[in-house]
Amino acid sequence: MFKNFIFSLFVTSAVLIAPAFSEISDADFSAAFEKYMATEAGQKKLGGTIQSYFQKQQAEARKKQQVDAKKSIEEQFKNPVKIDSTGAPTKGPANAKITLIEFSDFECPFCTRGDKTVKQILENYPNDVKVAFMNLPLPFHKNAEPAARAALAAGKQNKFWEMHDKLFANQKGLNEAFYMKTAGELGLNMDKFKADYNSEAIKTQVQEDAKKARAAGIQGTPGFSVNGVLVKGAYPYEHFKEIIDKWLAKEKKG
Numbered sequence: 001m002f003k004n005f006i007f008s009l010f011v012t013s014a015v016l017i018a019p020a021f022s023e024i025s026d027a028d029f030s031a032a033f034e035k036y037m038a039t040e041a042g043q044k045k046l047g048g049t050i051q052s053y054f055q056k057q058q059a060e061a062r063k064k065q066q067v068d069a070k071k072s073i074e075e076q077f078k079n080p081v082k083i084d085s086t087g088a089p090t091k092g093p094a095n096a097k098i099t100l101i102e103f104s105d106f107e108c109p110f111c112t113r114g115d116k117t118v119k120q121i122l123e124n125y126p127n128d129v130k131v132a133f134m135n136l137p138l139p140f141h142k143n144a145e146p147a148a149r150a151a152l153a154a155g156k157q158n159k160f161w162e163m164h165d166k167l168f169a170n171q172k173g174l175n176e177a178f179y180m181k182t183a184g185e186l187g188l189n190m191d192k193f194k195a196d197y198n199s200e201a202i203k204t205q206v207q208e209d210a211k212k213a214r215a216a217g218i219q220g221t222p223g224f225s226v227n228g229v230l231v232k233g234a235y236p237y238e239h240f241k242e243i244i245d246k247w248l249a250k251e252k253k254g
Contacts, residue, residue, distance in 0.1 A: 080228020083216050085132040089160040092130035101132045101225040103213040106167045107141035113234040114222035120237050134209040136221050143174035148206045150179035153196035159186045
């Protein structure tokens with residue numbers, strides 16, 4: 001199949017470059033093609049042609065993705081995606097103009113990058129942005145769901161963000177022993193922490209967070225909602241800044 005593609009590409013190129021080739025028989029052309037393919041010069045030339053073709057295809061695909069993504073964002077500014085973050089741990093002013101909902105997985109390496117971006121956003125927009133953290137533990141990360149429960153259990157004693165930071169800082173060493181050790185270091189009531197960690201209420205909260213993510217169209221981590229504009233992936237700070245600034249400008253205009 002791939003050989004047929006190469007042959008078709010070669011034929012197309014040859015016809016465009018040398019119309020006289022169309023006057024020879026298919027059999028003669030095929031023989032010439034096979035002979036040319038066997039030479040080092042032919043293989044190099046065809047390799048370059050194929051590489052250029054796929055590079056062009058990839059560039060066109062990226063351009064289309066960028067155009068589609070921009071259209072999607074513009075549509076979401078008009079019709080923000082609604083996500084209920086009631087009960088989620090938050091950081092930032094309660095009356096902030098912008099609510100950034102973060103769907104994350106403590107075992108996901110890309111989420112560590114997303115966490116750093118969120119901290120940069122809070123640092124640069126201390127009065128305008130509030131972050132709500134919601135869990136989306138991926139099924140192939142066996143430690144993600146227990147880690148989410150550990151963070152929420154710590155939150156029952158007002159230490160969610162402290163546990164959150166410890167979990168991301170020790171991403172490759174997540175296990176129950178670490179959660180218990182960290183809870184002790186944070187000065188938590190261990191009996192309460194263990195009870196909350198194993199409680200059906202917290203297990204249900206993690207499950208509900210994940211359901212809300214999927215309902216909003218977020219399947220992977222990290223995923224974000226910036227006042228209802230979705231950001232799927234660990235995009236750089238500048239991408240979030242553009243969305244936040246646009247929301248703030250709309251707010252200012254009324």
